[in-house]
Amino acid sequence: MSSRIVTISREFGSGGRTVARLTAEKLGFDYYDNELVTKLAEESGFCEEFIRENGEHASYTNSLLFGLSIASMSNGYNMSSFDKLYIAQQKLIRELAEKGGCVIVGRCADFILRERRDVLSVFIHADDDYKAKRITELYGEREESVQKRIRDKNLRRKTYYKYYTDRTWGASGNYHLTLNSGYIGIEKCADIIADLARAGRAE
């Protein structure tokens, strides 16, 4: 049985978002990245800017909450806006998965959908030099060094993932497949993922 859902987590600068878009095109799947932000804003009432800023990386504030139990969220009592956003996002990702035929970027989707047998879960990373070159080409030079921008953004994604899943972001055991996009190439990454999604689970 082929996999109807592909989740793609990615390091900032690895080109993982492009890999995800190409994979969706090759499979004829819906693609959810910014599209998810819009949908979430419509359904949850959070404004798009708040979702974009807090929907998949820790803000400086909530990274300090590290260590608080997620269990306290279950009754909705004392939930922060960040936690409410996570819950709304989780609900939406589960609904999208139910429909199937989609590629979902980031937002702990690999963890949220981990019990499903029709999910292919992928992580895209790259060497530091490759990421720095790519980010500079895409977004230009800024006052802050490109190395610092990459380090900070990836640390915020890692912290967010740890907080909501209690897992290590990028640990191979969380994914069916991890790819170094610099070594393999963006197009080839998408080919491998699309091919594996079509083949589905071997077990």
Place this chain on the structure above:
Amino acid sequence: MSSRIVTISREFGSGGRTVARLTAEKLGFDYYDNELVTKLAEESGFCEEFIRENGEHASYTNSLLFGLSIASMSNGYNMSSFDKLYIAQQKLIRELAEKGGCVIVGRCADFILRERRDVLSVFIHADDDYKAKRITELYGEREESVQKRIRDKNLRRKTYYKYYTDRTWGASGNYHLTLNSGYIGIEKCADIIADLARAGRAE
């Protein structure tokens, strides 16, 4: 330029050794696993049993050495037999890489050869149920539970890798490619690796 060397690290029970052998066959490459033990015994004078027991996983004794600096090894002063074995292994792996056309299993080869541009570095893992089923089929039931055998063996490999490389075993960033062999299937894993080795580095 295609990759002339493939390193394959693997969780015990994942079938990674079979993936490595199939990959070598598909590429027409030499395959070094037990072959490396024999060569090492010839060149270093260590007996095969000692190499097999200490060449890629921490024994109960040397796992306690955790935290001692590897720098103290550089002058050969106060080196343990374990460290001498690591040094001999490192030398042999570098010599084999120089010849090229080979698949090397385990033994920190990914770390030892990390500066080379003609290496494809792979990690194979699998879900716990898959590993347990595979180990029971291959080696039968034993007094100790299969879960404990898998956990202990993988912890010893992880500890050995950490001690000699200061890296986390199985962290995606250490490898160009990591594959869940249960999801993907053994044969298909070898196909993907062989294909990527032929294509070589995209950058």
